[in-house]
Amino acid sequence: MITHSRRTSYWQAAPLAAVFLVFFVLPLLATLMVSFWSYTGYSIEPAFIFDNYRDAFDRCIVSLPDLCTTFRTYLSTLKFCLIVWLITLVIGFTVSFYLTFHIRSTTTRLVLALLCTIPFWTSNVIRMISWIPLLGRNGLVNQSLIGLGVTNQPLDWLLYSDFSVILAFVHINTVFMIVPIANSMSRIDKSLVEAARDSGATGWQILRHMIIPLSKTGIAIGSIFVITVVMGDFITIGLMGGQQIASAGKVIQTQIGALQFPIAAANAIVLLAIVLMIIAMLIRFIDIRKEL
Structure with missing residues (x-):
């Protein structure tokens, strides 16, 4: 009862x-x-078939060891995800460590934390577009490099390239790493750090054996946020990649635009499965409930 x-x-x-x-x-x-429905160029019919999944991966198996378009697309997405995750982790951990252990005043810490988040109150699209006048062939960065004599001609790889996509991803997603890591670090008893320092532990030893283990829940939560956003993103890839760089999210958007809903749904399920596997690996090592 x-x-x-x-x-x-x-x-x-x-x-x-x-x-x-x-x-x-x-x-x-x-x-x-x-994702199991059938479709043609003119209609979509309810069914229970696996053709949409076969269309995406059967040709890949046949063409091995060469990579088909589907595998290359997912590998490109995973590449961006890994690079952005590493960069945002380093920046997020460094900023959080500084705010938590080097700023003594609570008011100053709150002000600096607010300054970190204010730029993220604006639209992602606006923040991405703001990079175009800076990184373009006639942009501020290229003109400065030419004026300083660093290069004789504009650098084309600054915009509409992997570099610009990664830069925009880091710009957009770093806050998702800072907030949970800072939250975890703020719960660390400062007396433990002082005791370790008084016992002769070096800064690296304190960081490795105390700060990082006690911050791993925040690191995992921030990683989940960044990974899920990057894996499914198609706007950043489209704008900053000049519609020339493929990703899983961009493929799904293109298929939806062509009214190919069943195969788009199949790719969405595959992408979701990949993201869930990554998240499952992360939460095996931490207890998120302690943070929440």
């Missing part, structure tokens, strides 16, 4: 569960269902 307190807990959780069901579970089930 359900007790009154347990019944009350169920009622309290019911609104959030209903939102989760309507806005996550049902759309996900609909996407999974559509």
Whole structure:
């Protein structure tokens, strides 16, 4: 028999569960269902076939050891994800460490943390477009390099390249790494650090054996945020890559634009499965519930 307190807990959780069901579970089930439908250039028909998944991967198996377009696209997406994750992790950890252990005043710490987040209140598209006048052939960076004599001609790789895509990703997603890591570091007892320092531990030893292990929950949460955003992104790839760089999210957007919903749904399910596997590996090493 359900007790009154347990019944009350169920009622309290019911609104959030209903939102989760309507806005996550049902759309996900609909996407999974559509991924098995058949389609032609003129129509989409309900069915239960695996042709959409075969179209994406059968040719890849046949063409091995060469990589097909699908595998190259997913590898490109994973490449951007890994590079952006590493850069945002280094920046996020460094900024969080400075704010937590080098700024003594709580007011100053809050002001600096606010300054880190204010630029992220603007639209992602606006922040991406702001790089174009800086990185273009006639942009400020190229003109400065030419004026300083560093180069004789504009550098074409600054814009519409892997470099510009990674730069925009780092610009957009660094805050998602700073906030959870800073939150984890703020819970570390400062007396433990002082005791370790008084015992003769070096700064590297304190960082390696104390700060990093006690911050791993925040690192994992920040990593989940960055990975999920980068893996599914198509706007940044399109704008900063000049519509010339492929990614899994860009492929799905193109297929939706061509009204190829079943194969787009199949690619979305594959992408979701990859992201979930990455997240599963991350949460094996930490207990997120402690942070939440």
